[in-house]
Amino acid sequence: MATRPTMKDVAAEAGVGAMTVSRVVNGDPGVMPETAARVELAIRKLGYQRDDVARQLRRANQLSQTIGLMVDHVRDPFMAAIAFAAEDVARQHGSVVLIGSTRDDLRREREVVAAFTSRRVDGLILTPVAGSHRFLRPMITQGTKVVCVDRAAPGLDVDTVVVDNFDAVRGAVRHLMAHGHRRIGYLGDKKEIWAVGERYRAYQSALEEEGIDLDPSIVRHGLRSGPDAAAAVTEILSSAEPPTAVFASNDIVAIGVLAVLPPQIAFISFDDFTLADRMTPPVTVIAQDPIAIGATAAHQLFARIHGDTSPPRTIVMPTTLIIRGSGEIPGPHPQGS
Incomplete structure (x- = not known):
C-alpha cells in the first residue's frame, strides 16, 4: 500500500x-x-x-476556536437566520463557524459530523434528523460539546433549544375552531422529524378535545417542497368532504399551499415568512424568532465549551400567534356549536 x-x-x-x-x-x-x-x-x-487533522491536534485544554453548525438546509430562511445568529455569537468568542446541511438524511448527517470532528471543532450545534443519534455519544464522551436546536434528539442527553410546538399548534387549531371550523386539514413535513411530530400531535389533541374525529383523507405528511404542498392541498380540497380550514406545519409548506388555496378557505402557518402580511388575505402565522433561537443555542454551547458542567437542560423559546386575517375567515359552524 x-x-x-x-x-x-x-x-x-x-x-x-x-x-x-x-x-x-x-x-x-x-x-x-x-x-x-x-x-x-x-x-x-x-x-x-x-493533513488538517494533524495540523489541528492540540494540547489538553487548548481550543481550536471553531464550532460546527449542522442544519437541515442552508437555503431555508429559518435555518439561515439561526446560522446568522450563531455566527455572530461565535465571533464574539473569537471563533469561526463551519456550516453543513443534512437535507434530512441520516447518512449525510453522519458524514458532516465526521468532517467536523476531523477538524477538532470545540462544539457542535445540531438540527437533528429523524433517527438514532447514538453515534454522537463517543464524540461527546471525548469532550466535544453538543447543543440541539429547533429539534430534540431523543435518547441524547444534551442541551436543547426549541419552541413549545405543542401548545402553539394546539392554540392555532383551537383558534380555527373558534371561528367556526370543524373540517381542518393538516399539511406537514415528515412527522418523524421531532418538531413536526410535536405539531401533528398537537393537531390531533386539539381535535380530540373538541370531540372531532380525525379524518386521514384531509391529512398529508412528508411534504418537502412547495410543489408537494400545492399538489397535496389540491387533492384534499377535491375530496368528498373538503376542509374549510387548513394548517401548514412550516413556511415551505405554507408557500406551496397559498399558491393554489381558494380565498374562502381559512389558513394558518407555523413560521412567518416574507410577504405573509402583504398577501390577500394577510396570513395568520405562528411566529418564531430564529435569531433568538440561534443566539441562545450558541451562547449555551460556548458556556459548555468554557466549563459549564451543570446538567443538560431544555430551553423553550416563546412563539406568537400573529392574527392577520387568513386564520379568521369564518367557517360554517357558529362559535360554540
Missing part, C-alpha cells in the same frame, strides 16, 4: 527546506514567487495533501 507523500518529500522534490514548504502551504506571502512556484509544482507532482 502506497504511503502518502509528506512535507519532507515535497521539500526534497522542490529542493527547499520543510519550513519553506510549510510557509507555502499556509499562504505565507513572504516566500519568493519562484520558490513558491517550485513548491507548488512539487505538491501537484507528488499529490501532497495537507
Whole structure:
C-alpha cells in the first residue's frame, strides 16, 4: 500500500527546506514567487495533501476556536437566520463557524459530523434528523460539546433549544375552531422529524378535545417542497368532504399551499415568512424568532465549551400567534356549536 507523500518529500522534490514548504502551504506571502512556484509544482507532482487533522491536534485544554453548525438546509430562511445568529455569537468568542446541511438524511448527517470532528471543532450545534443519534455519544464522551436546536434528539442527553410546538399548534387549531371550523386539514413535513411530530400531535389533541374525529383523507405528511404542498392541498380540497380550514406545519409548506388555496378557505402557518402580511388575505402565522433561537443555542454551547458542567437542560423559546386575517375567515359552524 502506497504511503502518502509528506512535507519532507515535497521539500526534497522542490529542493527547499520543510519550513519553506510549510510557509507555502499556509499562504505565507513572504516566500519568493519562484520558490513558491517550485513548491507548488512539487505538491501537484507528488499529490501532497495537507493533513488538517494533524495540523489541528492540540494540547489538553487548548481550543481550536471553531464550532460546527449542522442544519437541515442552508437555503431555508429559518435555518439561515439561526446560522446568522450563531455566527455572530461565535465571533464574539473569537471563533469561526463551519456550516453543513443534512437535507434530512441520516447518512449525510453522519458524514458532516465526521468532517467536523476531523477538524477538532470545540462544539457542535445540531438540527437533528429523524433517527438514532447514538453515534454522537463517543464524540461527546471525548469532550466535544453538543447543543440541539429547533429539534430534540431523543435518547441524547444534551442541551436543547426549541419552541413549545405543542401548545402553539394546539392554540392555532383551537383558534380555527373558534371561528367556526370543524373540517381542518393538516399539511406537514415528515412527522418523524421531532418538531413536526410535536405539531401533528398537537393537531390531533386539539381535535380530540373538541370531540372531532380525525379524518386521514384531509391529512398529508412528508411534504418537502412547495410543489408537494400545492399538489397535496389540491387533492384534499377535491375530496368528498373538503376542509374549510387548513394548517401548514412550516413556511415551505405554507408557500406551496397559498399558491393554489381558494380565498374562502381559512389558513394558518407555523413560521412567518416574507410577504405573509402583504398577501390577500394577510396570513395568520405562528411566529418564531430564529435569531433568538440561534443566539441562545450558541451562547449555551460556548458556556459548555468554557466549563459549564451543570446538567443538560431544555430551553423553550416563546412563539406568537400573529392574527392577520387568513386564520379568521369564518367557517360554517357558529362559535360554540
